[in-house]
Amino acid sequence: AELERTFIAIKPDGVQRGLIAEIISRFERKGYKLVAIKLIVPSKEFAQTHYHDLKDRPFFNGLCDFLSSGPVLAMVWEGEGVIKYGRKLIGTTDPQKSEPGTIRGDLAVVVGRNIIHGSDGPETARNEIALWFEPSELVSYASNAEKWLYG
């Protein structure tokens, strides 16, 4: 199996609404491997760094206030195609447009409270993993399910 990794975070709304287990279970049951996880309250400055690509958007300040408003569950998930397919599991940015069956489609209502973040490509995945985690926090281990998942 490819060692493709993506950064996934449950935002403060998802944590406060008790959706951690529901969201983790969707990635876990799909067959992805959890390689890092921690609960942290990011500072506003950290949120600004995470969302730096959006710094010129009108919602940037509110978005960074929101991300730093409470605990965020930061994770790294590994598996073949996990970056792109993880985004499919999450659903489109605006929950009003997300398909039923996706995380945002099933569990969120408005774009400003869409409960989850996922890296949007290989380069962002690399950068976001490096921003949120020390290399030593990424746990490499053999998964016994792998031979059944990948053949």
Ligand code: DAT
């Ligand atoms: P995504 O989280 O799907 O990658 P994004 O990177 O374009 O979406 O934006 C990051 C977050 O910013 C998004 O999850 C919610 C917020 N956001 C995006 N567009 C918004 C808008 N038009 N109004 C309010 N918040 C918005």
Ligand code: MG
């Ligand atoms: Mg994004």
